[in-house]
Amino acid sequence: xxxxxxxxxxxxxxxxxxxxxxxxxxxxxxxxxxxxxxxxxxxxxxxxxxxxxxxxxxxxxxxxxxxxxxxxxxxxxxxxxxxxxxxxxxxxxxxxxxxxxxxxxxxxxxxxxxxxxxxxxx
Numbered sequence: 001x002x003x004x005x006x007x008x009x010x011x012x013x014x015x016x017x018x019x020x021x022x023x024x025x026x027x028x029x030x031x032x033x034x035x036x037x038x039x040x041x042x043x044x045x046x047x048x049x050x051x052x053x054x055x056x057x058x059x060x061x062x063x064x065x066x067x068x069x070x071x072x073x074x075x076x077x078x079x080x081x082x083x084x085x086x087x088x089x090x091x092x093x094x095x096x097x098x099x100x101x102x103x104x105x106x107x108x109x110x111x112x113x114x115x116x117x118x119x120x121x122x
Contacts (some may be wrong), residue, residue, distance in 0.1 A: 024066035030107040031061040031075045031114070033082070037101040039122060047095015048102075054094075057082045060107075072106070076115045079104040083117040091119050 033052070038045055052059070061078055065071035083102060091097055099120035106112045 026064050026066055027071075029063045029065060029068060029071035029075070031063065031079075032105050032107055032111075033057065033059055033061070033079065034103055034105065035100055036103040036113070036116065037099070037118075037122075038097065039099040039120070041096040041098055045095075047097050048091065048100045051086070051091050051094040051097075052102075055082075055085045057085065061104075072114055075104060079115050080117075086117075086119060088119045 035045060035048055038048060040047065049059075061075055063071040063074045063078075065074065086102075091100065097120060099118070099122050101116055101118045103113050104115040106114060
């Protein structure tokens with residue numbers, strides 16, 4: 001009987017049911033990927049956004065975390081990975097884009113730019 005009780009306690013500890021450290025609740029943090037600066041030759045801002053769509057890059061991110069700082073770090077990692085998909089020469093062909101600065105911003109009462117990536121020449 002003692003052996004079964006001991007094994008049950010080990011299993012419960014392993015699943016975190018006895019751990020008092022899990023009081024934090026997960027929250028969803030929202031972020032936007034947008035354009036903060038651009039220059040084009042005879043076309044519109046639509047080109048750089050269409051290029052993101054063609055690569056399957058979403059205009060927004062949602063991160064589930066217990067902490068804003070952790071969520072921000074995760075969002076930056078995802079943003080950097082998404083920006084890594086961009087080919088500068090192909091981007092330039094979308095709407096004759098000369099320069100674009102994509103930004104990752106927090107959404108909510110205060111919009112803060114967390115990360116940016118520039119392509120082309122101003």
